[in-house]
Amino acid sequence: MTHETITLSVTRFDPGQDSRPRLQGYEVPYRDDWVVLDALNWIKSHLDGSVNYRWSCRMGICGSCGMNVNGQPKLGCSAFLRDYLPGPVVVEPMANFPIVRDLVVDISSFLDKLRWVKPWIIRDETAVGPGEHRQTPAQIDQYRQFSMCINCMLCYSACPVIPIEPEFVGPAAIALARRYQLDSRDRAGQERLGTLTGSDAIWDCSFVGECSAVCPKGVDPAKAIQQTKFESTLGMMMPWGGR
Amino acid sequence: MSPTSSRDASQPRLDGEARATAPDRVSAQMPARTGEPAIAYPVKQPFTWWTRRRGYLLYMLREFTAVGIAAWMLLFLVQLARIRQGAAGYQPLGGPLFVAISVVCLALALWHSYTFLSLAGLFMRIPLGDRTVPARLIARAMFGALAVVTVAIAGMLIWGGA
Numbered sequence: 555m556t557h558e559t560i561t562l563s564v565t566r567f568d569p570g571q572d573s574r575p576r577l578q579g580y581e582v583p584y585r586d587d588w589v590v591l592d593a594l595n596w597i598k599s600h601l602d603g604s605v606n607y608r609w610s611c612r613m614g615i616c617g618s619c620g621m622n623v624n625g626q627p628k629l630g631c632s633a634f635l636r637d638y639l640p641g642p643v644v645v646e647p648m649a650n651f652p653i654v655r656d657l658v659v660d661i662s663s664f665l666d667k668l669r670w671v672k673p674w675i676i677r678d679e680t681a682v683g684p685g686e687h688r689q690t691p692a693q694i695d696q697y698r699q700f701s702m703c704i705n706c707m708l709c710y711s712a713c714p715v716i717p718i719e720p721e722f723v724g725p726a727a728i729a730l731a732r733r734y735q736l737d738s739r740d741r742a743g744q745e746r747l748g749t750l751t752g753s754d755a756i757w758d759c760s761f762v763g764e765c766s767a768v769c770p771k772g773v774d775p776a777k778a779i780q781q782t783k784f785e786s787t788l789g790m791m792m793p794w795g796g797r
Numbered sequence: 798m799s800p801t802s803s804r805d806a807s808q809p810r811l812d813g814e815a816r817a818t819a820p821d822r823v824s825a826q827m828p829a830r831t832g833e834p835a836i837a838y839p840v841k842q843p844f845t846w847w848t849r850r851r852g853y854l855l856y857m858l859r860e861f862t863a864v865g866i867a868a869w870m871l872l873f874l875v876q877l878a879r880i881r882q883g884a885a886g887y888q889p890l891g892g893p894l895f896v897a898i899s900v901v902c903l904a905l906a907l908w909h910s911y912t913f914l915s916l917a918g919l920f921m922r923i924p925l926g927d928r929t930v931p932a933r934l935i936a937r938a939m940f941g942a943l944a945v946v947t948v949a950i951a952g953m954l955i956w957g958g959a
Contacts, residue, residue: 569837650840652839653838695928712850717842763856764850764852781921785922
């Protein structure tokens with residue numbers, strides 16, 4: 555069966571006019587190789603220029619076009635229309651974030667959380683010395699998958715703890731903290747562990763695991779969180795834990 | 798300090814942030830921010846959130862197994878309390894209903910154990926030289942340990958009791 559068109563139901567919300575978000579239907583041409591982002595761009599160019607959404611690279615790298623497609627957290631550039639036939643395709647903003655306008659959400663809380671875990675290499679030296687800080691392939695393998703995070707925030711959209719505990723640092727920030735904890739060049743492991751074992755961090759996670767299931771880059775934030783829980787518990791209970 | 802409270806302007810800023818927020822040519826040309834921040838619509842999680850994804854449902858089932866285990870432990874405590882009445886007055890729980898409840902609780906306990914031990918390799922990171930012990934090996938070791946402990950306790954109860 556061939557499809558000429560497919561319907562997209564897109565969330566619309568104008569804070570100046572609407573009291574709550576609503577869905578608006580758009581009929582767009584169906585192309586076998588189109589993704590939801592292509593359809594949104596077609597709507598903006600041909601039907602309604604007022605639709606707002608974030609996007610940039612169109613190839614799953616920038617992490618800008620996170621949205622809920624038929625209720626599931628997806629990158630708009632990776633959600634093919636052919637997987638949602640015959641439609642309609644319900645396109646909503648990412649869950650667990652306040653809606654600023656249409657599909658655009660307020661991500662300022664995430665940016666604060668990300669900065670809080672200091673996702674960068676911290677060294678003892680005050681000045682950068684000559685030469686390189688070389689690593690073996692095995693050392694890189696320790697943290698490689700956590701370094702693939704593109705900050706798309708789909709894991710926050712899938713995490714049911716975030717709406718209950720809005721201060722929870724969340725999956726991506728902890729995965730990135732773990733990435734630097736496992737980096738042989740970093741010297742702030744204990745400092746980060748103290749941050750992560752404090753309030754609003756790893757112990758808020760009840761291990762639903764859907765953060766890892768929805769990650770478009772194969773990062774496993776649930777693993778990062780549970781490993782940190784295990785290591786901090788060992789640190790408290792065992793004599794070599796340094797407490 | 799909570800992660801989002803760091804937005805307080807009175808908090809010391811990090812070095813990297815100070816550099817990032819230093820005025821540059823582009824931001825100098827942009828209009829200054831004035832007035833209240835844009836109104837954002839707060840989204841609440843519906844009560845039926847756990848029905849939206851299969852993973853949510855499996856999570857709730859996994860957590861619910863603890864209720865069955867706790868219920869059986871209460872029955873076990875009742876039996877322990879009855880021991881205080883002495884050998885003559887001790888009447889262990891029995892009958893088809895208790896057996897049925899025990900079988901259901903055993904199934905819940907086994908499911909809980911299976912889900913927990915399957916993930917042991919995920920949360921346990923055991924360094925081995927410059928690598929780590931494979932997750933699959935850790936999970937298998939855990940299931941092996943469960944089997945050994947189960948047989949040992951069953952042996953104590955069956956042959957020790959006889």
